[in-house]
Amino acid sequence: MEHVKILTKNLDHDDQRELVAYEKRGGYKSIRKALKMAPAAIVEEVKLSGLRGRGGAGFPTGMKWSFVPRDSGKPVYLLNNADESEPGTFKDRVLMERDPHLCIEGMMIASFALGCHWSCLYIRGEYAYPAECMQRAIAEAYAKGYLGKKIFGSDFDLDIVVHRGAGAYICGEETGLIESLEGNKGQPRIKPPFPAVFGVYGSPTVVNNTETLAVLPWIIENGALEYKKIGTEKSPGTKLFSASGHLEKPGVYEVNLGYPLLEFIERECGGVWKGRRLKAVIPGGSSVPVLRADELEGVLLDYESLRTKGTFLGSGGFIAMDETTDMVEACVNLQHFYTHESCGQCTPCREGARWVETIVKRIAGGQSFASDKLLINDICSQITGHTICPFGDALVTPVLSFMQKFPEEFQERVDRASVLDVSGQTALGSHG
């Protein structure tokens, strides 16, 4: 299959991050075209394209934009969510490092469509280098007059600032991001009200993922109908996958949605490393359920196909695990991440995250599995859907799916311990 290169076309050019080179390769053409369109027409175009949010939830971007009230009398804000912290996800980073002006142009188009004059790139604190790349590109754009007052000779003013986070996963949740940006503790807000109505500083706010915004120049240039031709009917377009784990060629790849998962591993990623067999795949970042290698036949990389397999496309954080992987330790590792990143605001997640982690560790230590499995299932059922933000749903995902898909490995821990009579300490005790 030939993949359309919407986002990664110019990534291999080392000078792409410079404005002159970006423009030479056709950059900042779309924003000029967009500025001659009616903002509402851009929203319609994006709706028509079927573009869905690339941050993980896959919510239709055009529809999200249309929730913004036009007559609130308040400024509208566009926030570019570059708080890319999901384990296994590193796609936005590549865009920002290697094609920062593409990210900026996407923000320009969205800002114009939404009537936003102040837009912010919220970038995770650990992304020091990408933040520097973006900051340099923004400075270049200002110097050239592409940002600031009356950009590209239009009547449209736009300022873009870079705001670095302080190292919390939860600030990638859109209302957590807004709170953090306002200078508060990064904790999600209760909804309603939704950000489209009451966002940053109480004003209508749209939070879009970096990759989502970076697609916009192509859609404006080529039209929504062209975009819809790529991918599947319900999942149009291309998607960046950040492939990691036991692969010969891990990295960031842009593929048409609807691409067969196994083909992605074989062709793009060069197959499982060291000639080993595949054991499992987490297709969309650590918060989506794991798939066993024997379930992958015929699975396509798009929202719907993965949904039918009980998992999600998520953020495209594609993690492959070979036959040597200890799934129990992998599960402990992920649960520790969620315990560490729970913001602590609402009860089930704050208290439940560590509880689940300690029980998983206990199982890993070879103590009883059967009864603890029931306990974990019950705890998780009371976390899911009972929290302020989706973090609660995410934190139960690894443990539930790992126990469901690989029960024999959990059971083996118990069997092994009873044979060797070792007392219950996991090899990963240091995670505590």
Add this chain to the structure above:
Amino acid sequence: MAEASNNVKITIDGKELVVPKGTNLIEAARMVGVEIPHYCYHPHLSIAGNCRMCQVHVEGSPKLTIACNTGATEGMVVKTQQSSDEVSNAQRATLEFLLINHPLDCTVCDQAGHCKLQDYYYEYNGKPSRFVEEKVHKVKAEPLGPEIVYDGERCILCTRCVRFCEEVPGTTELGVFNRGDHSVIGIQPGHELINPLSGTVVDLCPVGALTHRRWRFNTRIWYTNSADSICPGCSTGCNAKVYSRDGEIVQVKARLNSAVNKEWMCDEGRYGFSRFQPSRRLETPLLLQKGVHQVADFQAACKEASRLASANPGEGGTAAVFLSPFLTTEEIWLSLEFARQVMNVTLASGQVAMQLKQRKLTDAEKLLVSPDYAPNARAAGLLGLGSTDENWRSALERGYDELLKRVRNGGIKRLLLVGDFSVIIDDVDEGIRDAIARCDVSVALTPRGVTPTNGAGHIDPLQVCKVLFPTRTVNEKSGVFVNRDLQIQRLKQHLDSPLNTLPEWMVLNGIAKAAGKPLLESSVVDDRALFRELAKRVPHFSNLTLAKIGVQGVVHDSGA
């Protein structure tokens, strides 16, 4: 009030009710007698939605929603824990989560017995915990400020205290620090929890995480007596629940009253109840004989005091009556009747005054505190003393100052002081002291013993009063108070009164009887009967009963 068109019909557990659109479901459920349990929700604070205790099922919604953040809309069908297993399971789980890292130290916790964690656990969970791991350990006995101590392990992080400091006094001393299950409440660096309402955070704390430094570990709550009373500190009249044990006030909590103090209370009032209890107590009537106060019996004292009486209207100008600002409305009324009927004084003559000092307040204090120390001064206005308009404070203050001047000038021959602080010691100098000493008769009703020492400008007028009657402090009596906004509320006795003391009204009636002009019928034997008498005889209170006033008070109908 909401227009009829803004009302919506909703169903809670099968019961239909009509509420204003947008009423949150906790309040709506209350109206049909369903308690939706909650920790973080408070009717006068912003919605936090973090405790997850108030989850309910709303028809059409795929998951449970939190009642505190859900407004009623037309046709909404709500199921609470009473009719939905999903809801009661979620509540059971929430309690289990809240308790897994809780130290379960109820046996040494001040909150035991009035703790929402205990109450809800018994009501909505009641199962043994399945948690066998090591609990998370956090700060213990951390002083947040001069009055408040924090226990991080007991804390359920409902953030009521944080939101209170941010939203009410606006001082924002508190915040949540750290992340996940290491989260604790703490003070912002370089600050301490010190604002005029700081003690309120303890009331708001649903568990034992915040305690009063001065009151912690002093008693189990079930050994106390409590009264749903009001604070007599100023004319705001904050609703308070006052706990006492063995003749001491051991804890004061603000009571929720949206019309008066929401659920806030100032530290000065809360911690200040004991300031009304004098260190030296007057225990018997005293008569001044040859310059020395001698113990007398009640009848003899009444007989001597009855010299206050005068039948001659021409003598009215020689009398002065000072009233304590801490008298109940009934006592003010009876004092004024005494002045008119027994002493032949008219109110218009300026010879009856209530002690009132206006005070300056900081901006933070102004939120709640009134610029006076006169909790019942507005009742005086209603009864004809001072003014009923917005100048009521300055009218009383001026009247008090002028009457003191008249005493100093020597025109007063008959002096009556009713109640504690009817004259401030700081206002008494040698001139006034000598003028009082020259009076034909001077009578003081006071709970306070005579202060023996003299100092320039600080002379206890009781030293030279001819007759002293032992009466009761504001903590030791019940009656009706009228606050600054004409809210009529009940003061209820917080402390037992010492044996030989009498309420002011009984003493006044005793003197009046001795003078042959009884003010009350013999059937009036207690404060409840006295209130009925007031309601019968004063139009302002004519339609009221103590039951109608209740624990929340009623607004005075200014048309009456």
